[in-house]
Amino acid sequence: MTTEQTTAQPYAIAPDLVAPFLQVEGLVKSYAPQDPKVAPVFEAVNFDIQKGEFVCIIGHSGCGKSTILNILAGLDEATQGYVIMNGKEVVGPSLDRGVVFQSHALMPWMSALKNVEFGVRSRWPEKSPEEISAHAMKYLDMVGLGKAAQKKPHELSGGMKQRVGIARAFAIQPQMLLLDEPFGALDALTRGTIQDELLQIVKATGQTVFMITHDVDEAILLADKVMLMSHGPRARIAEIVENTMPRERSRSTVHHDPQYYAIRNHLVDFLVHRASPAPEEAASRLAGNAAVAAQHQQPTVVRPGLKALAATDTTPSLNLLQRSAP
Numbered sequence: 001m002t003t004e005q006t007t008a009q010p011y012a013i014a015p016d017l018v019a020p021f022l023q024v025e026g027l028v029k030s031y032a033p034q035d036p037k038v039a040p041v042f043e044a045v046n047f048d049i050q051k052g053e054f055v056c057i058i059g060h061s062g063c064g065k066s067t068i069l070n071i072l073a074g075l076d077e078a079t080q081g082y083v084i085m086n087g088k089e090v091v092g093p094s095l096d097r098g099v100v101f102q103s104h105a106l107m108p109w110m111s112a113l114k115n116v117e118f119g120v121r122s123r124w125p126e127k128s129p130e131e132i133s134a135h136a137m138k139y140l141d142m143v144g145l146g147k148a149a150q151k152k153p154h155e156l157s158g159g160m161k162q163r164v165g166i167a168r169a170f171a172i173q174p175q176m177l178l179l180d181e182p183f184g185a186l187d188a189l190t191r192g193t194i195q196d197e198l199l200q201i202v203k204a205t206g207q208t209v210f211m212i213t214h215d216v217d218e219a220i221l222l223a224d225k226v227m228l229m230s231h232g233p234r235a236r237i238a239e240i241v242e243n244t245m246p247r248e249r250s251r252s253t254v255h256h257d258p259q260y261y262a263i264r265n266h267l268v269d270f271l272v273h274r275a276s277p278a279p280e281e282a283a284s285r286l287a288g289n290a291a292v293a294a295q296h297q298q299p300t301v302v303r304p305g306l307k308a309l310a311a312t313d314t315t316p317s318l319n320l321l322q323r324s325a326p
């Protein structure tokens, strides 16, 4: 055997050397890149998402959350920076990424069922019409719309249209779900049911999720990590809050966990008091001070839940210790 053959043998890679499932590097979005007087909407947006992770992003209106999601979806272009998913640069839309928009974006001439079938057919062209229909119906049933399958979008309420959009995205079983405030238009009961369904689906499929929400409680229930975005212009991912509560969470009991209020208070405190950059950082951004700006390139990772846990004198579960490893 030659040396070349020897080195070509497969070898194990240490898990921490494996590239993240989604890598976002140096994203900048500017609507007037040639005009130095117009600041970019956001800049220096850097983050990674591991396969199977559920990540929520929270920030005030207009900071650029939907724009980031659209860039991840391949529906918008960054002015600078790149997105790599599963080793390939994102350069356009793909059936590997399912998107649920704030506005449902259904095809108005098609019934709810046909809207869902459309994506299923594109994903699995080899399936028979009966199989496509049955698959689409399963997802319409999941969102409670089995009886409304033949209705056109104009015959559905806003919340029902949103549920068709959710069924359409979930039905193509994409590797990654990109959800732009998907539950905002739903009543509390439906919202809870679909949150539970979403958790069950991603647990079963190992899908990776990036979700925009304005609801702090929703983020704590669903997310492994909550990314906090500072105010724009020149917004950034200021902090990444790790949700160190065990992953099996339920709406009815999550607030009994000693970590819950510490995480919640941390998120609310950021939104109310810390979303604007500190004066020194704001001045450096305006002055283009690269040295100071560089200190704020990478978001700080924080685990406020663990502090609360330490204060309660309980023994952390093995699960928790594993999740809190740096």
Ligand SMILES: Nc1ncnc2c1ncn2[C@@H]1O[C@H](COP(=O)(O)OP(=O)(O)OP(=O)(O)O)[C@@H](O)[C@H]1O
Binding pocket: 031, 041, 059, 060, 061, 062, 063, 064, 065, 066, 067, 068, 232
């Ligand atoms: N075509 C455009 N031209 C100029 N500015 C734009 C354009 N589209 C969006 N913007 C600006 O980009 C910024 C980011 O918008 P985006 O919708 O991404 O924010 P967001 O954080 O998702 O807001 P919300 O929470 O209200 O949905 C906003 O300030 C918006 O005014």
